[in-house]
Amino acid sequence: MSLRDRQRADTRHRIQRQALRLFTDRGYDATTVNDVADAAGVSAMTVYRNFPTKEDLVLYDDFEQLTASTLTALPATGSLTDRIGRTTLAILELAAANEHELLLARLRLMIATPALQARHLDSQFRLQEAFVNAICADDPSLEYGARAAASAVLGVTHTALLRWAAADGEADLVDLFREAFTAAFGHAP
Structure with missing residues (x-):
């Protein structure tokens, strides 16, 4: 795995962990993709680039x-x-x-x-x-x-x-x- 691939995987993992934490704490429906992006320290576009749908944040x-x-x-x-x-x-x-x-x-x-x-x-x-x-x-x-x-x-x-x-x-x-x-x-x- 190249450095770029590892960095992308790390970013994806960080976003998913933050999403799961927020969904668990606040509820799935009450948490927005922008909330996830803020918690993960990335843009909403980065979230969507890694997880095309909100459901993918859980299911990927x-x-x-x-x-x-x-x-x-x-x-x-x-x-x-x-x-x-x-x-x-x-x-x-x-x-x-x-x-x-x-x-x-x-x-x-x-x-x-x-x-x-x-x-x-x-x-x-x-x-x-x-x-x-x-x-x-x-x-x-x-x-x-x-x-x-x-x-x-x-x-x-x-x-x-x-x-x-x-x-x-x-x-x-x-x-x-x-x-x-x-x-x-x-x-x-």
Whole structure:
């Protein structure tokens, strides 16, 4: 990553953290993009350049890229569901360890804010597509099975995330995912 790319990522991260803090403190609807820009020390144009919509301030993540790189780095063994489950587990381990509070704040806002609920479905679809594209890169005939497996694992993930949010992030997210995966598929990922 070049210096410019790192600076842009740092700016994006700072803007998103400030947005999440303000949305949590003041409420999503009561916070303007100008409020976020002021808190992050940037112009409103910089906010819009990094986050085209207010919803993106909550929903933006790089999980699609992380999904593809993680899936291809892990052994391509077991069923499609197992491969996607191992990938999801690795991503959740990383997110829970490094971005616990950010992930929890985003999840709480997605659950509580009607404007974000529908857009969240869009991000779920993009994540499903990332799994499908990564799996089908070598074998396009796996598309239907990959889509079904990704949908199923994302449903399990959603269940674990909701339980985690209900426990105020106190429960172990990785354990909740393993428990939900085992309940759905009869074995751990």
